[in-house]
Amino acid sequence: MALRTWWRRWRIRLLFFLSIFGPGLITATVDNDAGGIATYSLAGAIYGFDLLWTLIPITVLLIVTMEMSARLGAVTGQGLADLLRERFGVKATFWLLVLVFLANFGTVLSEFSGIASAIDICANTLGFGGSLWWLKYLLIPLITYGLYKIVTEYDYAKIEKVFLVSIFFYLAYPISAWMAGPDWGAAVKALFVPVLRFEAGYIFTMIAVIGTTITPWMQFYLQSTFIEKGITLKYWRTARWDVILGCMTTDIISFFMIVACAVTLCFRPGAPPVQTIDEIGKALAPLAGSYAGLLFALGLFNASVFGAAILPLSTSFAICEGMGWERGMNKTYEEAPFFYGIFIALLVLGAGLVLLPGVDFLYLMVMRASQFAQGLILPPFLYYLVKLGDDRQLLGDHANGPWLSRFSWVCVAVLTVLDLVLLGATVVEILG
Amino acid sequence: MQSAEKKYFLADLVGAPVIDPAGAVIGRVVDFTFLVGGKYPKINQAVLQLAGEADQRLVPRERFQTFGPATFALSSSPTDLPWLSSAPDQYLARSIWDKQIIDTSDVRVVRVNDLQIAEVRGEWFLIAVDVGLQGLLRRLGFDRWVCPLMERLHWPVRHEVIAWDLIQSFPTGMSPLKLAVPSNKVQDMHPADLADILEDLSVHEGVSLIQTLDDETAAETLAEADPETQVQIIASLPSHEASDILEEMEPDEAVDILQDLDDQKAAEILSHMEPSEASDVRELLKHAENTAGGLMSTGYATIYEEFTVADAFKHLRLVAIDLEIIYYLYVVDHQDRLKGVVSIRNLLVADPAAPVTSIMNRDLIFVAPEAPQEEVATLIARYNLLALPVLGLAGDLLGVVTVDDVMDLLLENMPRMWKRRALTS
The missing domain is CATH 1.25.60.10 (MgtE N-terminal domain-like)
Incomplete structure (x- = not known):
């Protein structure tokens, strides 16, 4: 009885705590989805601390871009795709959305790969091994159907907070990193001292790290949440801090994830390179011992389902917004065929493709490659975003200041150069 | 516009080659300007981008020999044409393409994919807005192969145009698209x-x-x-x-x-x-939101005890226009205390000279302002009332809750099956 009242009291406190989470923190948490976990883990496992220095510029860029789209939403009250269409016309919007669609489709695949991997790891860790290979064939269709039902029939915004449990999972990484006893001095030094390597693999991973942190779909998603929650200029000061804190949280998590993986998975003499997703889970071994796999699977599962709930919907919404098609859950299938069509196609294709027989070994690759694709489409996307942010006619006094504008353009240029260098390096490697 | 001689889409006209009197291609069409005033906006100038020039030029309609998607033939040399200034002209492509408008016939918000232009007796008018997939494909340059392909697959691409006089523009944050339309169509729509x-x-x-x-x-x-x-x-x-x-x-x-x-x-x-x-x-x-006090309205008529039926009618005629409830008149004394209720029906059948006190209902059903809304709903349902007075401690009339104000609550409390029947019938 006492326990029950205790729980009731704590539940109220917990719900209150969760209710003050703003769109910024939620969006930033989605950022560490299946692809994020895979990309950061591999960055640590393959290159140790070498990529840590990218986190600071990435955080700055993340804050700049997220703040920009949040500001666009608060000032204009219009979605990002709406603004793109009105400002740059149908052609630019269409091709940009094609890119966003392709990259997002990859990311949906990566979310389902994450779900499938999590189920496989669970089955393996629990000792059933190969005899439970069919489990995902049962669970994934059920999960897909459940996601469809939740998103179409319930108030998603209320359920969304449930997924924030993943924040607690991410706490496992700092603890695990601490217990593994890394050289913290070296880690902090690596955070500030850039390491440049001109090899395709390194640049590929770097672009994937950038692409998993700063993604167009998050900008679309954040801006639409701002509009949906009616956040206007009046609440802008608070909302801006929420966005900035969210961005910082996501990259602090990334830092510990890379460190934990670097210490536990990297540089072991004679050890083969990390090949499969369950090996990444071993980064949690210092904390959870033999339960590391299970803990990892639970975290991965939660993060992937969270992503799979948001991505197909926000992708479909952005496309329909840009193309001027009817959209939204308050419309029927007849009224909004494109909206439901794209949404359902992404869900079904995502779930279906990862269940093809014999594709298990591709899961980890899909997770990382999709983030790389997000990184590739970033320069054209940011080009248009910064142009909108600079637009005085649109934003008035809330347009980018001269320094912010200059900085943003430098970022766009640097990212473009990175993409081109990678393309060049790949060509050289293929030829040489 | 039944007498239209030719119809074109703006996407087909923009980009068309401009030909000088000597027959050489000297540039491309970029946009058009239009005049509002009549039922349909009239196109009066084209915006040209001539080869080798940094700025664009404006050319009036009269200086074209031919005017169509294949060629725009100028009747004289373009060197004296005015440069495009930033004058507040209305442009077809720049100000209407890709903007949101309200389709007043289908009651929805749509985006302008393309515009339809018709030639009527030598003049060019903007006659319709293309909001369909075909317009979108045309803008993207895909219509030439996608449309015939879909036709062959027996799944033709829908053609959706809305006549210009059925649409209403509204200014959004981005594009102060303020077209002076002859009448405010939105005003005529049902609230x-x-x-x-x-x-x-x-x-x-x-x-x-x-x-x-x-x-x-x-x-x-x-x-x-x-x-x-x-x-x-x-x-x-x-x-x-x-x-x-x-x-x-x-x-x-x-x-x-x-x-x-x-x-x-x-x-x-x-x-x-x-x-x-x-x-x-x-x-x-x-008063708190979910109590009788929070629900009540002050849009009712009161009459005094000394009124006759004729006085009551006279008073009602004066105030009826502002009232929410006209079925009941509330009879009060000079301290505003409620003494009785007269319905319109009572008044209609009574002798005009009779005092209202002789016909009023003295068995009052009322609530206190603190009464929860559920209680209000129950009373209204039980006594089949259209309105229920709310009285203060001294019996003074504070307001009236009407049946509409508790309708949602009444529906909620109905048994499920019954409610569905009530809502669908």
Whole structure:
């Protein structure tokens, strides 16, 4: 009885705590989805601390871009795709959305790969091994159907907070990193001292790290949440801090994830390179011992389902917004065929493709490659975003200041150069 | 425009080659300007980009020999044509393409994919807006192969154009698209339809839409919208405009909105209201939202005990226009204490010279302002009332709750099956 009242009291406190989470923190948490976990883990496992220095510029860029789209939403009250269409016309919007669609489709695949991997790891860790290979064939269709039902029939915004449990999972990484006893001095030094390597693999991973942190779909998603929650200029000061804190949280998590993986998975003499997703889970071994796999699977599962709930919907919404098609859950299938069509196609294709027989070994690759694709489409996307942010006619006094504008353009240029260098390096490697 | 000789789409005209009198291609068409005034906007100039020039030029309609998607042949050398200035002209492509408009016939918000232009007796007019997939494909340059392909697959691409006189533009944050349309079509739409559109728009767009309406229509539209939209729109309007609209609403509806606003904004709006209207609203605001006091309205008629039936009618004629409830007249003494109720039916069948006290109903059913809304609903349902008076401690009449105000609650409490039948029949 006492326990029950205790729980009731704590539940109220917990719900209150969760209710003050703003769109910024939620969006930033989605950022560490299946692809994020895979990309950061591999960055640590393959290159140790070498990529840590990218986190600071990435955080700055993340804050700049997220703040920009949040500001666009608060000032204009219009979605990002709406603004793109009105400002740059149908052609630019269409091709940009094609890119966003392709990259997002990859990311949906990566979310389902994450779900499938999590189920496989669970089955393996629990000792059933190969005899439970069919489990995902049962669970994934059920999960897909459940996601469809939740998103179409319930108030998603209320359920969304449930997924924030993943924040607690991410706490496992700092603890695990601490217990593994890394050289913290070296880690902090690596955070500030850039390491440049001109090899395709390194640049590929770097672009994937950038692409998993700063993604167009998050900008679309954040801006639409701002509009949906009616956040206007009046609440802008608070909302801006929420966005900035969210961005910082996501990259602090990334830092510990890379460190934990670097210490536990990297540089072991004679050890083969990390090949499969369950090996990444071993980064949690210092904390959870033999339960590391299970803990990892639970975290991965939660993060992937969270992503799979948001991505197909926000992708479909952005496309329909840009193309001027009817959209939204308050419309029927007849009224909004494109909206439901794209949404359902992404869900079904995502779930279906990862269940093809014999594709298990591709899961980890899909997770990382999709983030790389997000990184590739970033320069054209940011080009248009910064142009909108600079637009005085649109934003008035809330347009980018001269320094912010200059900085943003430098970022766009640097990212473009990175993409081109990678393309060049790949060509050289293929030829040489 | 039945007598149209030729019809074109803007996407086919933009980019067409411009040919000088010597027959050489010297540039491309970029855009057109138009004049508003008649039923359909008239196209009066083309914007040209001539090869090797940094700026664009304007050419009046009269200086074209031919005017069509294949060629624009100039009748004279272009060197004396004026440069495009930043004058506030109305452009077809720049100001209308890709903008949002309201389709007043289908009651929805759509995006302009393309524009249809017709030639009538040598003049060019903008006649329709293409909002369909075909227009989208045309803009992307895909229509030439996608449309025939889909045709062959027996799944033709839908062609959706809306006549210009059925659309209404509204200014959004980005594009102050203010076309001087001859009549305000949105004004003629049913407030319930307008409320549907309002719910589909973002707050900013909704505010612009509300601002294009007169106060009365705006109030009716807002009253039909869901509570969330109501509050967002009123909160985003300048206080004096918000108060003008709330004044037009029934006081109890206005109070519902004011209660959900933050206190500062609510006080600002109240301070802009007319004193009499504001005092009614202030009175209602004192009561909690889900009680009889929070639901009640002040839009009813009171008459004094010494009135005759004829006096009652005379009084009713004077005030009826502002009333929410006209089925009942409330008989009060000079301290505003409720003495009885007369229905319109009672009055109609009574002798005009008879005192109202002789026909009024003295068995009063009433509630206190603190009574929960469930109690109000139960009483209204049990006694089949259209309205229920709310009395203060001294028996003074504070307001009246009508059956509409508790309709939602009544429906909620109905058994499920019954409710479905009631709603579908």
